[in-house]
Amino acid sequence: MVDGVVRSNRIAGQEVHRAWGGVVPELASRAHQEHIVPVVDDALRQAGVRKEQLDAIAFTQGPGLVGALLVGTCFARSMAQALGKPLIAVDHLKAHVLAHFIQDIVPRAVPAFPFINLTVSGGHTQLILVRGALRMEIIGTTLDDAAGEAFDKGAKVLGLPYPGGPEVDRVATGGDPERFVLPVPAVQGLDMSFSGIKTAFAHIVRKGVAAEADFVAREQAHLCASLQQHIVDVLLRKVQKAGRAHGIPRIGISGGVSANNALRTQAAALAQREGWELFVPPLAYCTDNAAMIAMAGHFMHLAGQHAPLDTMPVARW
Numbered sequence: 001m002v003d004g005v006v007r008s009n010r011i012a013g014q015e016v017h018r019a020w021g022g023v024v025p026e027l028a029s030r031a032h033q034e035h036i037v038p039v040v041d042d043a044l045r046q047a048g049v050r051k052e053q054l055d056a057i058a059f060t061q062g063p064g065l066v067g068a069l070l071v072g073t074c075f076a077r078s079m080a081q082a083l084g085k086p087l088i089a090v091d092h093l094k095a096h097v098l099a100h101f102i103q104d105i106v107p108r109a110v111p112a113f114p115f116i117n118l119t120v121s122g123g124h125t126q127l128i129l130v131r132g133a134l135r136m137e138i139i140g141t142t143l144d145d146a147a148g149e150a151f152d153k154g155a156k157v158l159g160l161p162y163p164g165g166p167e168v169d170r171v172a173t174g175g176d177p178e179r180f181v182l183p184v185p186a187v188q189g190l191d192m193s194f195s196g197i198k199t200a201f202a203h204i205v206r207k208g209v210a211a212e213a214d215f216v217a218r219e220q221a222h223l224c225a226s227l228q229q230h231i232v233d234v235l236l237r238k239v240q241k242a243g244r245a246h247g248i249p250r251i252g253i254s255g256g257v258s259a260n261n262a263l264r265t266q267a268a269a270l271a272q273r274e275g276w277e278l279f280v281p282p283l284a285y286c287t288d289n290a291a292m293i294a295m296a297g298h299f300m301h302l303a304g305q306h307a308p309l310d311t312m313p314v315a316r317w
Contacts, residue, residue, distance in 0.1 A: 001294040006104045007047035009291040012039045029067030036075050054085055058297025061089035062314030069313030077309050088297040089307035096254045099285040099292040111279045115250035116242050120257040122148030127190050127242050133299040140190025140238055147231050148257045150194040154227045157202050158216055168224045169260050175225030180204055182230040190242050197230050232263050236270055252279040259286040
């Protein structure tokens with residue numbers, strides 16, 4: 001990345017988790033070890049940059065799986081020390097917010113400060129008041145499960161492959177989102193809850209299968225559409241409440257679940273009704289990626305926020 005413009009964004013997927021229906025921490029860290037050297041080498045080659053030309057080395061300090069974080073942390077520390085470059089320890093969730101500022105081949109508008117961001121992924125769901133690139137305040141969060149986890153668990157109940165969120169999104173096309181009624185979480189303020197939706201959905205599926213063996217096969221599209229709509233409803237109700245409460249007409253949505261088509265479409269409709277500007281990163285920068293870590297590192301480097309070489313990962317930030 002040069003001045004916020006991506007020169008290369010290489011990703012090594014971990015298909016090994018699909019066979020287990022979820023992320024296996026030990027397999028994740030082994031895959032990190034296997035891929036990190038060739039991926040970094042390939043990224044430098046694609047960018048046309050020699051490692052000696054780098055200004056700094058940014059890495060994810062947390063939150064996340066400690067084994068995988070250790071691999072990245074140790075590699076980044078070693079690389080920074082060998083090259084004599086500053087080390088930058090990035091908060092993974094702040095990086096999702098700053099993904100809005102990534103530029104690549106096609107220039108696009110970025111949100112002005114302040115703005116409200118919904119960061120929504122498999123592990124986290126937060127409403128964040130973003131006052132500046134490095135000034136963020138959590139104003140709402142999930143009290144239990146993340147929205148992405150609810151998608152994944154619902155998909156697993158239906159026998160859909162991992163990761164479940166994209167599968168639910170795909171199967172929901174053409175389904176009736178009002179076919180099955182799920183509970184509306186009664187959570188005050190800007191906080192959210194998804195465990196009740198997840199539990200009620202599993203109960204509907206079990207009850208349906210007990211009555212009719214082909215229940216899931218016959219109702220799968222409607223089940224996915226109903227689950228998806230209830231999760232999206234919770235998210236957008238809180239976004240609307242936050243935007244009105246803070247009087248900020250700029251809304252961002254980022255994180256893996258921001259790739260969901262229903263969320264994108266309905267968020268755009270909400271923004272139009274409210275007279276807001278809506279910002280959602282391109283799909284490549286929604287799920288976990290190197291560019292968002294580099295973007296956060298760019299802002300931190302400008303601010304002189306460098307880390308010591310003995311920095312350790314933080315699984316829970």
